[in-house]
Amino acid sequence: MVSWFLQLVSRVRGFFGQKVADCEFEDELRTHLQLLWNRFVDQGMPPEDAAVAARRQFGNLTVLRERQRETRTFLSPGVLVQDVRYALRQLRKSPGFTLTAVLTLAFGIGANTAIFTLVHAILLRSLPVADPSRLYRIGDLNDCCYYDGFENDNGDFDLFPYDLYLHLKQSAPEFEQLAAMQAGGSSFSVRSGSSTAKPLRAEYVSGNYFTTLGVGVYAGRPLLDSDDKPGAAPALVLSYQTWKADFVGEPGMVGSTIYVQTHPFTVTGIAPPGFYGDRVVSRPPDFWVPLANEPMIEGAGSSLEIQGEEDTAWLYLLGRVRSETNILSLQTKLSGALRQWMAPRPAFNAHGRAALIPRQHVVLAPGGGGIQKLQQYAGKGLRMLMILSSVVLLIACANIANLLLARSTTRRAEVAVRMALGAARRRIIRQILTESVLLSMIGGIAGLAVAYGLSRMILILAFPDARNMPVQTSPSLAVLGFAFLVSLLTGVTFGTAPAWLSSQAKPAEAMRGANRSTGDSSSLPQRALVVLQVAMSVVLLAGALLMTESLARLEHQKFGVATANRYVVQFDPQGAGYTVDRLPELYHQIEDRLSALPAAANVSLARYTPLDGSIWGTCVIQQGHPAPGPNDKCFSSWVRVSTKFLDSVGVPILLGRNFSAQDTQTSTPVVLVNQSFAQHFFPNQNPIGKHFGIVSPKNSGAFEIAGVFADFTDPRGEVTPLFLRPLAQRYAGYTDPEAISSEKSSMFVGSIIIQFTRPQQDAEAMVRRTLADIDSNLTVFHFVSYDSQVADNFRQDRLIARLTSLFGILALILASVGLYGVMSYFVARRTSEVGIRMALGATRWSVLSLVLRGALGQILAGLCLGVPAALYAGHLMTSFLYGVSGFAPFAFVGSTLILGICATIAGFIPAHRAASIDPMRALRTE
């Protein structure tokens, strides 16, 4: 230990004063040699012989000097600079090689860094809040957005009603603060001053939200508990980004009034720059509103106010625990409090449901990263891309190792000369490694640019509607560090074999026959690398084919709805200040005015449109049946639609009739059901004329089935029972307050579907103008062709499929180039051999087959390794695939064929070159 320390100290000292030490050492050497010489002369040797003998006796001077220098201090900077300069000179001497290598590396390292950028920015980040490690979330799942009753089959609770939030907050003083926030989010129309309303995202949060997170404000004050009391003046906090972008950073914003869904709110503060709320999402909230304001904004649809006997669960809970809290015992305690809260409530104990209470529990999850919604959505895909991109990098490494091997063989003579002149083996290895690492560093720098572009592209493709998305693609310190490490590792990986092989060169042998050789020691590793490349490329190609096929199946499903020439407008009459009794008038106007547009065919209104990702679900009770128990499958989706809805989405009636103008408030309440509804609830019966209801058995005769329409599917090809109710009929028979209010809020539609008879170029402008004419307060949240709305469902699948294909193609190119390089190199080396063979009577054909045989051998070996590996990869990818098995033969046959053809061509070109060698010329070159 002591001596080790002393050595360190003297090395540090040795770092300075190198020149002096060098001179002194030279003196010592000279004295020593002189003394040796004297001795040999005394022994009777002639002076010249004595000098040679002294040198021989003393050993390799250069190596000794270098070793002395190295021992004296750390890796000598002088040597390093020398190595780097030498390496740069070498690289400059062969620009073709350098460019190829740097480009290959840039793609390999760039792809990895791009994926890492996203992993770092999405998966590994903490919320920009004070001490995120003490934040814990009650609940570890991401159910959304409104639930009644039990949540998950295993009893895991993650979505909470307001009343339960208060109960848990009270029973767990271990939380310094426990905040509640809306699980979903809403778009509201917001107006300030005289400007037109804009659609902005809002999130309802408890008054202690900012205190819990430990976040201050940029200006004004944060929301406080006093803002979150019934009767408190409506207040909100704007996000910094929104303040800058939508309110031009107006300094007078704090304290001013803005109108949310026509209700006046005071802006109490502006959140700090960079604060994006409690989760990473593509559209973070533009402002935060206290929970207490929810009933005012949502009106009849409020989730906060308890209506009837069921509490709606709609909140996530995130709290800051006191330091040194035992998380496990807190979790047990909270689970107990949850069950205690449930026990007396009919929603959880009626109809035999009490049996499910004992299994109800909560899980405390670390909350420093916020609500892990996007992480869960994107995590799996990102992890797969990470694996794929590292395979690409491995292939790139193999390619460059191959290039270097080829180079090192041609540089054998040079290395031999250097060794003969006294270069140490270690020095040569270090020098070649320096060159590789330098190369990979240059590649890494170029890769950063590729990474920046690629990660931006991925983000834009994955989240086209992103606004203020808190994911940065500019290289952070972590990303730079990652790129540096990957480059270093890459350089060492591809540099080791060539460095080792060239240091094995035997100077004498190499100098004797510098360019004459048939087989050489480096050919085996080179062949092995090509085999490896082929194998890995097969894996990537097979993966790409599987993903592409899966995407094609997803996109070309028969959803059962027609989308051509149709557009969907999302809007919000409630936000424009409409009340239920004024709605019929508005709906008529919209239908009439839009139908009058040129080439418009059917116009309809609907709460949700098929394939837009939302549903309203309820429990169906057939007439005369008792209330369903906890295990009865009574679930059905339902949508409130206008008369022409089915026509506008091209879904046919199979049985009975469609809605008509005769279905009014005073006529029999009718519904249309889909096939699977009819089969599920009325198996083997004629459903027409049957009655059912929702909410309670009292109402089970509420609706009469008037017709059955064809099933249409959700994006994953699944069909659930569905019924439609006409906008013209509001059911008046409910007595339960919650049922009454939810019936009321179902009258507010969210979408307009417009079908044109032919493609319409300026549909958007026309529709927007018409709506503004009807009421200038009507905000259009979204205008989209129905085709692209459907396509949006597969955005992530498409992105992963594209990237997998990109990586597959990259792998194919790299492997082909690699094989081509190795084969051309062999041909060049064996020119004279081929010349001799031909001079001795070999035909062109036999030369061609000689070379091609070598190439085919490597391809076949690669395929033999690659196909089983690809089968395994396919097995791992199963969860990403839709309608395709991970073992689908086409993928393996296809990838084998593609690779086989490309590789054969890559091998054929040099083989052909060998066959056209002129024997006379070949022999003369020697």
Add this chain to the structure above:
Amino acid sequence: MSTDKSEELQGTLDLMILKTLHALGPQHGFGIARRIEQVSEDVLSLNEGTVYTSLLRLQQRGWIRSSWGVSENNRRARFYSIHQARAEATGR
């Protein structure tokens, strides 16, 4: 494998140098090499420059010290000697 062997050799050389200095008192590199040549023939055969690597390392670890003097042929030479305090501390 080759590193093992060279390390072992180096260890042997270090020890021989220390023994030499202990037996003969201060010596320069040439003198040490001659003594080792007498004691064992194969350690230094044809490569006696390596004693300098050992000397530098021993010096760095504090086992020996050096000072400048004049050699038999009237040249400047560095004389190495055992660092007494350190040798006694480890019980030699």
